[in-house]
Amino acid sequence: MAGSIFGDMFRVSTWGESHGPALGCVIDGCPAGLELSEEDIQPYMDRRKPGKSKLETARAEADKVEILSGVFEGKTTGTPISMIIRNASQHSSDYDELKDVYRPGHADMTFDAKYGFRDYRGGGRSSGRETAARVAAGAVAMKILKEMGIDVSAYTASIGNIKIEKNNDMLERLSNPVAMPDKIAASEVFKFMDECRAKLDSAGGTAECLIKGVPAGLGEPVFDKLDALLGHAMMSIGAVKAVEIGDGINVTSSYGSENNDEMHMENGHIAFGSNHAGGMLGGISNGNDIFMRVHFKPTPSIFSEQKTVNKKGEDVNLAIKGRHDPVIVPRAVVVVECMAALVITDLLLKNMSSRMDHIHKIYDNL
Amino acid sequence: MAGSIFGDMFRVSTWGESHGPALGCVIDGCPAGLELSEEDIQPYMDRRKPGKSKLETARAEADKVEILSGVFEGKTTGTPISMIIRNASQHSSDYDELKDVYRPGHADMTFDAKYGFRDYRGGGRSSGRETAARVAAGAVAMKILKEMGIDVSAYTASIGNIKIEKNNDMLERLSNPVAMPDKIAASEVFKFMDECRAKLDSAGGTAECLIKGVPAGLGEPVFDKLDALLGHAMMSIGAVKAVEIGDGINVTSSYGSENNDEMHMENGHIAFGSNHAGGMLGGISNGNDIFMRVHFKPTPSIFSEQKTVNKKGEDVNLAIKGRHDPVIVPRAVVVVECMAALVITDLLLKNMSSRMDHIHKIYDNL
Amino acid sequence: MAGSIFGDMFRVSTWGESHGPALGCVIDGCPAGLELSEEDIQPYMDRRKPGKSKLETARAEADKVEILSGVFEGKTTGTPISMIIRNASQHSSDYDELKDVYRPGHADMTFDAKYGFRDYRGGGRSSGRETAARVAAGAVAMKILKEMGIDVSAYTASIGNIKIEKNNDMLERLSNPVAMPDKIAASEVFKFMDECRAKLDSAGGTAECLIKGVPAGLGEPVFDKLDALLGHAMMSIGAVKAVEIGDGINVTSSYGSENNDEMHMENGHIAFGSNHAGGMLGGISNGNDIFMRVHFKPTPSIFSEQKTVNKKGEDVNLAIKGRHDPVIVPRAVVVVECMAALVITDLLLKNMSSRMDHIHKIYDNL
Amino acid sequence: MAGSIFGDMFRVSTWGESHGPALGCVIDGCPAGLELSEEDIQPYMDRRKPGKSKLETARAEADKVEILSGVFEGKTTGTPISMIIRNASQHSSDYDELKDVYRPGHADMTFDAKYGFRDYRGGGRSSGRETAARVAAGAVAMKILKEMGIDVSAYTASIGNIKIEKNNDMLERLSNPVAMPDKIAASEVFKFMDECRAKLDSAGGTAECLIKGVPAGLGEPVFDKLDALLGHAMMSIGAVKAVEIGDGINVTSSYGSENNDEMHMENGHIAFGSNHAGGMLGGISNGNDIFMRVHFKPTPSIFSEQKTVNKKGEDVNLAIKGRHDPVIVPRAVVVVECMAALVITDLLLKNMSSRMDHIHKIYDNL
Numbered sequence A, B, C, D: 001m002a003g004s005i006f007g008d009m010f011r012v013s014t015w016g017e018s019h020g021p022a023l024g025c026v027i028d029g030c031p032a033g034l035e036l037s038e039e040d041i042q043p044y045m046d047r048r049k050p051g052k053s054k055l056e057t058a059r060a061e062a063d064k065v066e067i068l069s070g071v072f073e074g075k076t077t078g079t080p081i082s083m084i085i086r087n088a089s090q091h092s093s094d095y096d097e098l099k100d101v102y103r104p105g106h107a108d109m110t111f112d113a114k115y116g117f118r119d120y121r122g123g124g125r126s127s128g129r130e131t132a133a134r135v136a137a138g139a140v141a142m143k144i145l146k147e148m149g150i151d152v153s154a155y156t157a158s159i160g161n162i163k164i165e166k167n168n169d170m171l172e173r174l175s176n177p178v179a180m181p182d183k184i185a186a187s188e189v190f191k192f193m194d195e196c197r198a199k200l201d202s203a204g205g206t207a208e209c210l211i212k213g214v215p216a217g218l219g220e221p222v223f224d225k226l227d228a229l230l231g232h233a234m235m236s237i238g239a240v241k242a243v244e245i246g247d248g249i250n251v252t253s254s255y256g257s258e259n260n261d262e263m264h265m266e267n268g269h270i271a272f273g274s275n276h277a278g279g280m281l282g283g284i285s286n287g288n289d290i291f292m293r294v295h296f297k298p299t300p301s302i303f304s305e306q307k308t309v310n311k312k313g314e315d316v317n318l319a320i321k322g323r324h325d326p327v328i329v330p331r332a333v334v335v336v337e338c339m340a341a342l343v344i345t346d347l348l349l350k351n352m353s354s355r356m357d358h359i360h361k362i363y364d365n366l
Helices: A038-048 A092-098 A108-115 A121-126 A128-147 A170-175 A183-198 A226-235 A248-253 A329-351 A356-363 B038-048 B092-098 B108-115 B121-126 B128-147 B170-175 B183-198 B226-235 B248-253 B329-351 B356-363 C038-048 C092-098 C108-115 C121-126 C128-147 C170-175 C183-198 C226-235 C248-253 C329-351 C356-363 D038-048 D092-098 D108-115 D121-126 D128-147 D170-175 D183-198 D226-235 D248-253 D329-351 D356-363
Strands: A011-016 A022-028 A065-067 A081-086 A151-159 A205-212 A240-245 A263-266 A269-272 A290-296 A306-309 A315-318 B011-016 B022-028 B065-067 B081-086 B151-159 B205-212 B240-245 B263-266 B269-272 B290-296 B306-309 B315-318 C011-016 C022-028 C065-067 C081-086 C151-159 C205-212 C240-245 C263-266 C269-272 C290-296 C306-309 C315-318 D011-016 D022-028 D065-067 D081-086 D151-159 D205-212 D240-245 D263-266 D269-272 D290-296 D306-309 D315-318
Touching (some): A011 A128, A022 A128, A022 D011, A081 D011, A128 A329, A151 A170, A290 A329, A329 C356, A356 C128, A356 C329, B011 C081, B038 B128, B081 B128, B108 B121, B128 B329, B128 D356, B151 B183, B151 B329, B205 B329, B226 B290, B290 B329, B329 D356, C038 C128, C081 C128, C108 C121, C128 C329, C205 C329, C205 D248, C226 C290, C240 D248, C248 D205, C248 D240, C290 C329, D011 D128, D022 D128, D121 D128, D128 D151, D151 D183, D226 D240, D240 D248, D290 D329
Parallel strands (some): C306 D263
Antiparallel strands (some): A240 B240, B240 B290, B263 B269, C022 C081, C205 C290, C240 C290, C306 C315, D065 D081
């Protein structure tokens, strides 16, 4: 209830601070019989881990994940899966001078307002490092989805004013350090970020996420619509300031006759002539590809001087030091994927009991 | 768990279909001792109810709300508050020909995919009429917020390509039928909608929501950030395709040095020089105004002919008849307000146990 | 979260006070496609309703249940089922003199301590009348269980010192007003209760509940064991002071060699030579009959004089007037059944996603 | 939702198997500002840990608890507290021959029925060792309760047919290995258990729990009554087959005039002349001591031969080997305490928002 648990049937509890001994998660509700090992999870950890290029913080973390429970003889047992990732490269002393100062754009001031004090080392619980635990959990969800024929792929769509021209090269996104499926745009980003760093500044950007293979019927009407749960999941990622489903904001200046996705039959199945809706209607998946856009603000840690206040209530000037990502999107792309995977997996499990005929299918010939 | 319950401590359960005998809600967790009567709720119902202008469906519903429990001698008792709104103007026969046809842009196809069949009369549970119950619940939350000095105001910011120029006339928004705080823009909308209707088409638009007086400290780190819960709440409203917090999408092309809100001391309190963040940092309110933008798609019910399929799996053409709002935003504005009020109220209650000193304040001198 | 919602996947929200206009419930998560009408529910309401004999309060309530949503063309739609039961026979003036007095054994004093004031008419929300809404919800669960071949039967096992000798005549329990499956014991109870009433006193007793046909595998390890959820459900019924599963308290003086239920194969299935465990092992059903005992205190409303205090903090004497059940068990038997049905139904739905092969069964050939 | 999470506001997630590398828990919702270190928790771990006498399994575990997050500079930060306890003394090979055999009275058969297979080493997740994680979490709750002046004490009240004569020596219960507050009864138990072991058998028994200092007003009406949550918590402990509140089963043969606790004023506060109710009325604490009895079955692991079946569906005979507690109650006493502490703490936090005046107390002069 204090906000570190996500999901209803596939329920993930995360813990850990930036400069504590470790971070981790517990998954309660993973179905039994899924083949699972650390090897399934590590590739996702590696995509998120820092230090892969000069666009990322220099903090060196191997981010090795270790499974402590819930897996036996290579398969999930249905009981809680606990995973731990040790922190290795804490430079806590970097933060001594931030002990009493509120960094603009960070949660320093709000954590103090809420809790009376805070773990100031590297942002404590509010650090982006917290997402390592989400990625570990999401990688397990991703394994389930793969087994059900569902693919979740996110990529960087823009950084600053540089936008991708094409979005269909999913391998390319894994091979360049800005996670763009467009090599040319990626190289422009490198130049832009060089300028940005030279100005001691940081940049924002957009991730897009495409989910293929989701059967029609996922999502719960009214409050737990598929859109609502995806919106919740994405906006729970630090630095996200906007989420769009399908055509997103553009729908506001579209006409109904343009925006509706017409249907027709194709090989005995319902097909859509377009996908303005982004794969869902009335909050329920319609079998079309799910598509969304997630918008990130510039990294708030910048090296140029800013006006702010300290805990004693004094006006002060602050130039942040330390190790920071000048843009957060490339490393956040895998977090977007993993959060989307958690949403889809949870809905997949919840939808099982939506119909009496499903219930008969499970129990009739036990 | 099937999606019709919202909130954790201030928990709202809604029920009802467009053409059933009634709709309603149950609030479990409203604090005892709040003065409450139907008179507090009805003004919100009246803002949402249809038929106030030619921009709205001609369906005539008084939308009188009746409190059935949880209030005694004019005050809430702490036990569940059940409210009912009777449906009065069902023209179910309007829908006979939609029984087996899937309207583009509607949930007909997805409800059938999920549940095997559906209440096809007026969209059943997927109708916008469902939001009447949310408004009743939200009005109770609004009463609590008012008592705590918190004000929630939403208004129409754009319809089609027509945008408001000013947003500070909150009384004007209550007096024109498009809920715009800008009389001139409102009159342009009337002309635009006339054209739209003449083309048998519909339009989308944007609502904005401003929340003043929220103390710093609301919102739970990680998954239940204030942003995440607002995003969830807004995207749970039918037809919403995008949500922006603060500067929203514009942050992606901003620099950190521009986007960070600098702080300074003002009369002993922390003040911000700007509000790009929309009133929250790290998912927790910072005492600044909360601001968000909610984007609605055009009403999917249009009178021009569309290609679609029926339940038997045949291609058919469909021109929708019946009574529909040609644009949904003006009536949705109060739903935005009410959903925001539910989020803030729930977080207000949850935050009470965030600190040991709060707990001592309540129990020490019982 | 304020305690009037029960269940996770089959989630019931109840509302209403003893002397308000109505009581009711909302079920969120009932699977679609269940045939359901008021006729399925009324028989359970009739077993609970008062005034069937002189052992019960003279308050005359038809307890007619009305379905307001979630059922279309005779079948559940998967959306919330709202049910309402109107109060007809409120003698609120009976309670005027109880306005400021705390009745011993009742929740008057504790409601005031918790909420600052209370609806004093007939106990308000703490009245046994609240269980009418549980029975309406439980009857829907019972319909699902019947379709799955599961039978839930509760009966009165003792009143005061009078215990049943036999417990296998389930029809008899429906035909005598004390709900005993033993005609001879029932007639002794009538005599005992006459004496009890003559002494202006009340009595307690025990209900037993037998559940047949539950497949092995229901119940979640650790905190949500089948035993734990049944214990929770039973102890949530007012006046229950103890719950036993299987051999219950007797296990404490038994030896392991006596108490273990040995297993053997019978027609290709695992069978048990005994049922000391009451149908569950490690919190999970084992396929054996589920058996429990639920113990009720004497009705606290008695006509003889008692010492107590009033809201002003004065010592006073009180002789209660009004209409009360001199023993609560016979009418509570159907509440026990219905609460058990809610637990089993919820676990049946939750268990569907416990294994990957279940998930494949539902989604593989969509 | 898969049963390894407990509580709503003070929410505990546990994980780990008997023979995995470690067990642990995550607490989400612990208020900030509580002084906390491993030293607060270890004494509870030590009371539960095995091998303190010949009445306990010879498995040697130090059960050292390690805090991995949520505590900074000696105080809780309000963010999740993760704790880990490493398994040190796994003799997994002891269990090789149990791989395919279902031990009577154990969860072997039901785990296989539910999940298709199981971690058979030492019972896996169904082992009593799971409770180590509960004790770690409960010890944190206990620290909060102590700060609020609430004391929770449990002790062994009976083993086999030997019952304690006095229950007021709480120090004695900490110094003898059967956790009895009665030295004489304790010495009789040693003799009884010698006989029991000689017969290759095991015994059951009863724990009692007394909670002092709970303010009136805790517990939520209807489904989440204080009694219901305590019943849930106690029955979630493996081997518990019955729970009694206050006079428990004895109320069934009591009269209302005997069983009601009369009230009078004492020094300006309401006092009770007796405590048949065990400290709660209508599911809400009344300020009186909370009292309950928890009944445990004999340890199912016995060395004498039993009839059972194996996974292949064959009848087999089984004499269990390995290391087991011949009676479980003495080590379970601290688990009873800790589960009770979790319930009271969660209700304490939830009750904070029960009244508008509480809400004003927290927010009015922020």
